């Protein structure tokens with residue numbers, strides 16, 4: 001007897017900060033990497049883009065609709081139009097869909113295995129890991145941290161049955 005048969009397949013879910021968009025992969029995404037190219041820096045507003053992906057056939061949006069920007073005639077970048085979270089990267093008509101590792105519910109499970117677009121790497125990007133460490137509790141007053149926690153509008157790192165429709169700037 002096939003013990004896999006009938007078992008609920010494990011899924012790998014994620015979504016945007018406000019919760020308007022939720023997605024999942026039905027197979028574990030692979031090939032986690034960071035891309036240092038200038039287009040990824042701009043699209044993520046960051047030093048590099050952390051991406052991992054899988055077949056489009058294993059990817060589905062389970063809540064909302066991903067807005068897209070064609071960053072070239074080759075590629076499309078998806079984001080939440082409500083909160084701005086960068087979510088996807090794909091080649092137009094390609095079979096592959098990549099997502100931002102930070103938007104997955106369990107980013108810890110996707111350590112990068114290589115770096116792409118290194119011609120665009122910022123000269124100090126490699127040194128970030130050796131900068132002084134400061135936890136949030138050292139930077140925020142306890143009252144400020146408590147206020148932020150009690151007014152947190154970020155969607156939890158799991159699927160939810162209901163979630164208040166996020167209003168702009170709510």
Ligand SMILES: [Zn+2]
Pocket residue numbers: 016017018019020021080081082083084085
């Ligand atoms: Zn959102």
Ligand SMILES: [Zn+2]
Pocket residue numbers: 035036037038039040041049117
């Ligand atoms: Zn890139």
